Amino acid sequence: MTEPIRVGAVLYDPKVSVIWDIIREFFEWNGCPMDCVFYTNYDLQNDALLGGHIDIAWNSPLAWLDAVRRSGGGCRAIAMRDTDRDRASHIVVRADGPVKSIADLKGRTIAVGAEDSPQATLIPIGFLQRHGLEPGRDFTVRRFDVLVGKHGDHVGGERDALACLDRGEADACAMLDLNYEAWRADGTLPPERFHTLATTDRFDHCVFTVRDDFDREREKEWLRVLFSMSYDDPAHRKMMDMEGLKAWKEGRVTGFGPLSDAVTRQEFWKAAGR
Amino acid sequence: MLPDEPTWHARAAVGRRGPAAVWVRGRRFTIGVPLSFDIDEPDPTALEHVLGAIAADAAGGFAERARRRRLDVESVEAAVEAKLDNPLTYLAVVGEERNPALKSVRVRVYITTSADQAAIEEVWRDTLARSPLVSTFARSLDLELTYKTML
Structure with a gap:
C-alpha cells in the first residue's frame, strides 16, 4: 500500500x-x-x-x-x-463619526483583530504605515486577541473589533472583505451606520x-x-x-507582498520573539 | 448489598464501517460514532445517546413517580444541553490539552400539569434523588436540572 x-x-x-x-x-x-x-x-x-x-x-x-x-x-x-486569491481588508468607520479620511485617523483609536491576524491586524496596520501613520505614535491600536496562534482564522477578533467601533470605543476597525460582505448581507454592518474609509491592497x-x-x-x-x-x-x-x-x-x-511588507514594518517576528 | 446483586449487560459490535449494533436483553439498536461535529451524521452518536438517556431518565422518572402519586401530569419533556471540557482533544489536535470529558450538562424539564406545586416539587426532588443516571453524573460533572410547570 x-x-x-x-x-x-x-x-x-x-x-x-x-x-x-x-x-x-x-x-x-x-x-x-x-x-x-x-x-x-x-x-x-x-x-x-x-x-x-x-x-x-x-x-x-x-x-x-x-x-x-x-x-x-x-x-x-x-x-x-x-x-x-486577491482578498482585501477594509477599514471601517461610523457613518456619523468624525473620520472622513485616512489622515483623520491621527490621534484616534483603531480596533483590530488578534495580534497575528494578517487580514484584521497586520495588513491594515501596514497599510496605514504606508500612508504615514505609525501605530503608537499617530494612532492607538485596540487589539482583540481571540485565539492567538491561529492567525485570525476565527472571526471572533474581527467581530469584537466591530463591536468596539459600534460602542464608540474606537474610531475605526479592520476586517476581511469576505466578512465585510457577509456582515453587509446579514445586517450586522448596516450601510447607514458604517462606511468604508479605505481598502488595502489585494493579498x-x-x-x-x-x-x-x-x-x-x-x-x-x-x-x-x-x-x-x-x-x-x-x-x-x-x-x-x-x-x-x-x-x-x-x-x-505573488500575493503575499502586503503581508510581507507589514511584518517587516512592524518587526513582527522580533516582537513575537522569533 | 442484595444477595443476588442485579447486574446489567450490553454488547456492541462494529464492522469496518457503519454504526455499532448494540444488544441489551435480546433487543437490538444502533449507535453511531462516539462523537461527531457533522450535523449530517446519519446515526445518533454515543455521546448523544448518553444525553438522551439523561433526558429520558429525568422526564420518564418524573412521569413514573407522578403517576404513582396519582398526580395529574399530562406530559413531561426534557431538553438537554451539554459541553465538553475540550472537544479538540477528541480529534487528537496536536498541542491541545485538557480532556474530552463532559464538562457541563444542563437539563430543563417542562411539566404540563394542573397538580399542586408543592406536590410537583416533592416528586421532582424524589426523582432526582432516586435516579441512577442523575446521581452518577452529579458526582462527576457540573450537572444542573431545573423544571418548569405549565398548565
Whole structure:
C-alpha cells in the first residue's frame, strides 16, 4: 500500500474536522491515501512541516511567510482556494463619526483583530504605515486577541473589533472583505451606520505548503486528485461550501507582498520573539 | 448489598464501517460514532445517546413517580444541553490539552400539569434523588436540572 501523504491543518473549531474528513475520504476513494494531522496553532504545524512529520501544511498567509523564513526559502506553495486569491481588508468607520479620511485617523483609536491576524491586524496596520501613520505614535491600536496562534482564522477578533467601533470605543476597525460582505448581507454592518474609509491592497490568503524536497511525483498525484474536485458534484459541494471555495487553484506566491511588507514594518517576528 | 446483586449487560459490535449494533436483553439498536461535529451524521452518536438517556431518565422518572402519586401530569419533556471540557482533544489536535470529558450538562424539564406545586416539587426532588443516571453524573460533572410547570 502507498504510504499516506500526511497533511496538517490548524483547527480553530472542531466543526472544521468535518471538512477534512470529507477531503481525506475523497483522496482515499481516488487512490491517493492521505492522513490528516491537526494542530492547535501554526507554529506547531510549521514545526511539523519543517521537521518532516507532515508532507503538506494548510498554512495561513502568515504561516506561509514563517515557513519560508524558517526554511531559508526552502518551501513551495502548491495550491490554494479560488477565494484565497486577491482578498482585501477594509477599514471601517461610523457613518456619523468624525473620520472622513485616512489622515483623520491621527490621534484616534483603531480596533483590530488578534495580534497575528494578517487580514484584521497586520495588513491594515501596514497599510496605514504606508500612508504615514505609525501605530503608537499617530494612532492607538485596540487589539482583540481571540485565539492567538491561529492567525485570525476565527472571526471572533474581527467581530469584537466591530463591536468596539459600534460602542464608540474606537474610531475605526479592520476586517476581511469576505466578512465585510457577509456582515453587509446579514445586517450586522448596516450601510447607514458604517462606511468604508479605505481598502488595502489585494493579498492572497491560505496556501498548501510543502518543503522543497517533497517528492514531486507524490505532489503531482495529490494535486491531480485535489484539482479533480468539482463544485458541480453534490458530493464535493458540501465540503467546498464549508471551506468557502468553488475551485482549487494552483499555488502562487505573488500575493503575499502586503503581508510581507507589514511584518517587516512592524518587526513582527522580533516582537513575537522569533 | 442484595444477595443476588442485579447486574446489567450490553454488547456492541462494529464492522469496518457503519454504526455499532448494540444488544441489551435480546433487543437490538444502533449507535453511531462516539462523537461527531457533522450535523449530517446519519446515526445518533454515543455521546448523544448518553444525553438522551439523561433526558429520558429525568422526564420518564418524573412521569413514573407522578403517576404513582396519582398526580395529574399530562406530559413531561426534557431538553438537554451539554459541553465538553475540550472537544479538540477528541480529534487528537496536536498541542491541545485538557480532556474530552463532559464538562457541563444542563437539563430543563417542562411539566404540563394542573397538580399542586408543592406536590410537583416533592416528586421532582424524589426523582432526582432516586435516579441512577442523575446521581452518577452529579458526582462527576457540573450537572444542573431545573423544571418548569405549565398548565
